[in-house]
Amino acid sequence: MIRDVTLGRYYRQDSFVHTLDPRTKLCGVAFLIAGIFISSSVISCIFTMLCIAALVWLSRVPLRYMVKGLLPIFVFLAVVAVLNIILVPNGVFRAILISLRVVEVIFASNLLCLSTRPREISNGVETGFSWMRHLKVPVHDLATIVSIAFTFIPILAEEARRILDAQTSRGLDMRKGGLVKKTKASVSVIIPMFVSAIERAENLAVAMESRLYGCGEPTRLHPLKYSYDDAAAYVCIFTYLLVVILMKVGRL
Amino acid sequence: MALIEARGVSYSYNGKQALSGIDLSIGSGQFVVVLGPNGSGKSTLARLLNAIILPTQGEVSVDGHLTSDKASVFDIRKTAGLVLQNPDNQIIGDTVEDDIAFALENMGLHPSWIDSIITDVLEQTGLTAQRFSNPRELSGGQKELLCIAGILAMKGRCIILDEALSMLDRENRNLIVDLLHRLNRENGLTVVMTSQDTEDALDADLVVVLDDGKVVASGKPEDVRIVPESFASSVASMLRERNVAVSEEVVSEDGLLKALSKKGAV
Ligand SMILES: Nc1ncnc2c1ncn2[C@@H]1O[C@H](COP(=O)(O)OP(=O)(O)OP(=O)(O)O)[C@@H](O)[C@H]1O
Ligand SMILES: [Mg+2]
Numbered sequence: 001m002i003r004d005v006t007l008g009r010y011y012r013q014d015s016f017v018h019t020l021d022p023r024t025k026l027c028g029v030a031f032l033i034a035g036i037f038i039s040s041s042v043i044s045c046i047f048t049m050l051c052i053a054a055l056v057w058l059s060r061v062p063l064r065y066m067v068k069g070l071l072p073i074f075v076f077l078a079v080v081a082v083l084n085i086i087l088v089p090n091g092v093f094r095a096i097l098i099s100l101r102v103v104e105v106i107f108a109s110n111l112l113c114l115s116t117r118p119r120e121i122s123n124g125v126e127t128g129f130s131w132m133r134h135l136k137v138p139v140h141d142l143a144t145i146v147s148i149a150f151t152f153i154p155i156l157a158e159e160a161r162r163i164l165d166a167q168t169s170r171g172l173d174m175r176k177g178g179l180v181k182k183t184k185a186s187v188s189v190i191i192p193m194f195v196s197a198i199e200r201a202e203n204l205a206v207a208m209e210s211r212l213y214g215c216g217e218p219t220r221l222h223p224l225k226y227s228y229d230d231a232a233a234y235v236c237i238f239t240y241l242l243v244v245i246l247m248k249v250g251r252l
Numbered sequence: 253m254a255l256i257e258a259r260g261v262s263y264s265y266n267g268k269q270a271l272s273g274i275d276l277s278i279g280s281g282q283f284v285v286v287l288g289p290n291g292s293g294k295s296t297l298a299r300l301l302n303a304i305i306l307p308t309q310g311e312v313s314v315d316g317h318l319t320s321d322k323a324s325v326f327d328i329r330k331t332a333g334l335v336l337q338n339p340d341n342q343i344i345g346d347t348v349e350d351d352i353a354f355a356l357e358n359m360g361l362h363p364s365w366i367d368s369i370i371t372d373v374l375e376q377t378g379l380t381a382q383r384f385s386n387p388r389e390l391s392g393g394q395k396e397l398l399c400i401a402g403i404l405a406m407k408g409r410c411i412i413l414d415e416a417l418s419m420l421d422r423e424n425r426n427l428i429v430d431l432l433h434r435l436n437r438e439n440g441l442t443v444v445m446t447s448q449d450t451e452d453a454l455d456a457d458l459v460v461v462l463d464d465g466k467v468v469a470s471g472k473p474e475d476v477r478i479v480p481e482s483f484a485s486s487v488a489s490m491l492r493e494r495n496v497a498v499s500e501e502v503v504s505e506d507g508l509l510k511a512l513s514k515k516g517a518v
Binding site: 118147151203212219222 | 299302304326329330333334336337338340341342344345346347349350353354355356357358359360361362363366367370386388402403406
């Protein structure tokens, strides 16, 4: 399953969504998620879904690529939905609505990752929250952490795969045996995984230090600049949230 | 005055001695190869020269600055950039240009300046076509080139490479070695390279052989006796592969590198 994770992976494309300023996209995702939490009716849920569908279409990321990466999460959601249906009175309707909203949140945040490189996201976070520097918040360091985390998700996933393969070839079978045996088996994967992650982190720290991290006030190769597209996008984002709030107030 | 100097340097990891009594003097513009088997302390030495770690005894100076002097740490790292052993663990950016920009951004340079330096080093390393690629999609040799480019961008006088060649195949290896020699010849860049492979030392100005944390030999390649004999015989077999006639006696009698230069090989 790990092999198929596309969460946090960038999909290179030249689209309207890809070229937006990362700050705009971060704000957009935040508003979408806020909207999803506000909306509790079927109509507003469908409205949100249409908005997200429009964004996916604009981003020109193949839907198949997006969905494939989310498959493990859908399995999990299906289990939750079934439990809801069985255990909660009037569960069918609520279960569907809740699952739908979770799917919306996942799609919205996944679209951000697919259309924005980790460095851009961190750049957006850093520039967007630069005012917090006055409150002694280490904005630059936090943004760097975010970007490294995103960069290393696929690398660590690949590594986990490799270790799993290596242990399997030595006779490890994750599917056989009782709980104790299975737990032991996963330990034999998790420990080497942990060791290698720490080693990588240590190496990366040295690499960053020797490349003058923390030398002074850093600049950016591509300083962020808003364009007219961003203005248009902000208008859409605010309109979306307004509509959702109006629906809530109007009990639609 | 020497560019890099180590005087009586020892280093231990939590009581475990990794280097002891190292004296080293590297002149500006030299091509230096530090040879040694696994665990002999090559990486430790490389990190000491870059002020990543500080000697437990003795002192290291780079361009007149002591590494123990906190105020000059960044000057030292700019003067002598360090390329680590595994490229996968030191690529930070998610495009080639972003990765090269990392050090320059940290230096606080103006974007247009960063841009022109990137163009420069991409040309030097032959990666111009890969400027906007994802570093993870590069070949092993290209990744190594990228790591070198990231250090060259700082425009220091010296580059330290810790086993930069060990994971490469023959072709990529030659590519990197040629680049380093060209930079050394044409730009006067000081190169300090660690390696396990005697072959890398043949064209060096200075060879330093480490074993078990001590310098066991140093000098010009033709004067250096390779002390562990196992080392010598492995190179002898390599030479035979290349159709250079080497007799066992020459190897064990004179030390390998000397034997090589007698034969006029390479
Ligand atoms: N972080 C560490 N903690 C404890 N001991 C270490 C650490 N790093 C290295 N050592 C020890 O110090 C000695 C020298 O290690 P070093 O990595 O410098 O050798 P090396 O010549 O680079 O070896 P290799 O060819 O394997 O890279 C070794 O005995 C090693 O076990
Ligand atoms: Mg090493």
